[in-house]
Amino acid sequence: MKTLLFIDGCVRGGQSRTLALTERFLDRWQAKNPDWAVERLTLDAMGLRPRTGAEIERLGKLEREKSFDGPDFALARQFAAADKILLAAPFWELSFPAAVKVYLEHVSVVGIAFRYGADGETIGMCKADKLLFVTTRGGNYDGSEFECGWRQIVGLCGMYGIGEPLLLRAEGLDDVRNDAGALLARAGEEADALAETF
Structure with missing residues (x-):
């Protein structure tokens, strides 16, 4: 069975506009792909912590030994094995919530998510052919140098x-000149269209 990995970085839960948009996409996508399994990670409930210096040293030793079977690398193995990835996170401080950054630290493992080639270039090792990033922004940052997420x-x-x-x-959802409801409705229509091809 093929797997969609859904990484929920919407720390406001049911109050999140990003999550509402993502759930609309996911409902439509699942209706079209009933034979797929969906693995959902709710980052706010997981309590992941940034890697400390001591942890990085310990994990680096395991990476060099190619000892990837333990629980320290479970998230990286799950990420690398997924057939498609859905990542939802609001636009915070020009990128996304810290929980998403910490999660990405946990999956960015040399020897699982990517490796280095003979000339030092990075070579991807993840199975997924597509990753959909869903976000909502209060301001207008599309194409801006300030958009980092x-x-x-x-x-x-x-x-x-x-x-x-x-x-x-x-x-532009918090811009008082805009009709936020209309903007979200338009994004919802885009979500429906994406669900047909993702």
Whole structure:
């Protein structure tokens, strides 16, 4: 059975506009793909911590020994094995919540998510062909140098070997000049269309 890994980085839970948009996409996608398994990670409930210096040293030794079977690398193994990846996170401090960054630290393991080639280049090892990043933004940052979240996701997909990073977003939602409901409705229509092809 093929697997979609859904990484929920929406720390406001049911109050999250990003999560509502993502759930709309996921409902439509699951209706079209009933034979797929969905593995959901709710980052806010997981309590992941940033790696300390001592942990990095210990894990680096395991990486060099290629000892990847233990629980320290479970999230990286799950991420690398997924057939498709759905990542939902609001736009916070020009990127995304810290929980997402910490999760990415846990999955970015040399020897599982990527490796280095003979010339030092990174070679992706992840199975997924597509990653969909869903986000909502209070301001208007599309194409701005201040938007760092989506750009980081695109870079990581290149490192992981995920060939098609996709973006679904609604932005300008806190701009009083905008009709936030209309913007979210338009993004919802985009979510429906993406669900047909993802």
